[in-house]
Amino acid sequence: SSLPTALQDKYVLTRRIGTGVCGEVRLAFERSTCRKLAVKIINKKNFQSEGTATRNAETEIQILQRVDHPCLIKTEDFYQTEDSYYIVLELMEGGELFHRVKSQQQLNEGVAKLYFYQMLCAVQYLHRNGIIHRDLKPENILLSSNEDTCLIKVTDFNQSRILEEAALMRTLCGTPSYLAPEVFTHASTTGYGLAVDAWSLGVLLFVCLSGYAPFHESFSENSVKEQIIRGEFTMVPSKWRRVSNQAKDVVRKLLVVDPTQRMSVDEALQHPWLQDQQMLQTARSLMYPEGEDALPAAAPSDAPVAASMEVESSTGER
Numbered sequence: 001s002s003l004p005t006a007l008q009d010k011y012v013l014t015r016r017i018g019t020g021v022c023g024e025v026r027l028a029f030e031r032s033t034c035r036k037l038a039v040k041i042i043n044k045k046n047f048q049s050e051g052t053a054t055r056n057a058e059t060e061i062q063i064l065q066r067v068d069h070p071c072l073i074k075t076e077d078f079y080q081t082e083d084s085y086y087i088v089l090e091l092m093e094g095g096e097l098f099h100r101v102k103s104q105q106q107l108n109e110g111v112a113k114l115y116f117y118q119m120l121c122a123v124q125y126l127h128r129n130g131i132i133h134r135d136l137k138p139e140n141i142l143l144s145s146n147e148d149t150c151l152i153k154v155t156d157f158n159q160s161r162i163l164e165e166a167a168l169m170r171t172l173c174g175t176p177s178y179l180a181p182e183v184f185t186h187a188s189t190t191g192y193g194l195a196v197d198a199w200s201l202g203v204l205l206f207v208c209l210s211g212y213a214p215f216h217e218s219f220s221e222n223s224v225k226e227q228i229i230r231g232e233f234t235m236v237p238s239k240w241r242r243v244s245n246q247a248k249d250v251v252r253k254l255l256v257v258d259p260t261q262r263m264s265v266d267e268a269l270q271h272p273w274l275q276d277q278q279m280l281q282t283a284r285s286l287m288y289p290e291g292e293d294a295l296p297a298a299a300p301s302d303a304p305v306a307a308s309m310e311v312e313s314s315t316g317e318r
């Protein structure tokens with residue numbers, strides 16, 4: 001296929017390393033540095049720019065270029081032709097979480113916790129920036145290496161939405177008399193909108209801990225859609241025997257049908273299962289490898305040392 005000459009001037013594209021429903025991922029070398037990179041090629045016809053929503057393909061590209069978090073994929077460069085997008089990305093040599101879980105049957109609980117914590121941090125960052133991912137699944141979680149202890153990154157913002165807070169603000173300026181109650185209770189945008197990602201994270205954690213999907217046509221005479229609508233999932237004893245009750249509790253509180261009753265990403269980050277200092281320390285060193293000295297000095301010089309110490313020693317607040 002005709003690669004943009006500007007892309008070819010800067011990179012050599014070689015073998016395919018990942019496939020997706022909407023395109024492929026190729027291994028690339030930057031000519032000037034011989035650095036290894038990944039190039040995601042997306043054919044534009046896959047971008048159904050829905051007539052209704054304000055969303056269009058550029059939204060994804062904008063999001064990809066705007067987000068800045070250690071657990072979100074970073075784009076290095078971007079090209080387009082009339083029929084495709086070419087996104088140059090950092091290489092994630094561990095590949096997709098989907099294949100890691102498949103090859104290991106199920107992840108050991110400590111590894112699942114390390115990965116899940118990083119996913120929570122990535123999605124918390126998106127939610128704080130008014131972005132709903134809407135398509136969190138094992139294919140969209142990439143691993144930085146083939147080690148169990150590795151950095152993960154969330155990718156593929158094709159389905160994501162930027163919460164139209166501005167539109168809501170405009171609405172609230174008009175005469176309220178005809179507005180539905182949920183417009184005021186935020187259920188229409190920030191409320192339940194973000195909760196869809198919490199549900200998907202529950203499915204992701206279920207798959208990491210057990211190796212199989214919670215909703216599957218072979219589990220019940222109901223269709224998968226029916227099972228989801230009813231929140232009808234099965235924890236097969238042989239697969240869940242060695243999983244802790246705290247881990248199961250996180251799954252059960254995320255796979256709640258009523259979005260207003262579902263545990264949020266912020267609440268999940270406070271769940272006892274994740275107050276594991278060793279895991280948090282490992283995650284922090286993966287996410288911020290330069291360590292604390294790279295971050296701006298935290299406590300102002302006049303803060304009494306004791307006070308800053310007790311903050312450290314309490315819930316390990318970050």
Ligand SMILES: C/C(=N\NC(=N)NO)c1ccc(NC(=O)c2cc3cccc([N+](=O)[O-])c3[nH]2)cc1
Pocket residue numbers: 017018019020022025038040042060064073087089090091092093094095096142155156157158
């Ligand atoms: C932005 C995006 N998708 N956006 C979109 N609209 N898709 O529908 C996107 C989707 C997937 C990926 N995947 C990879 O970068 C990716 C997959 C993979 C598998 C084995 C090995 C590597 N690797 O980097 O070594 C891989 N990288 C990267 C970006």
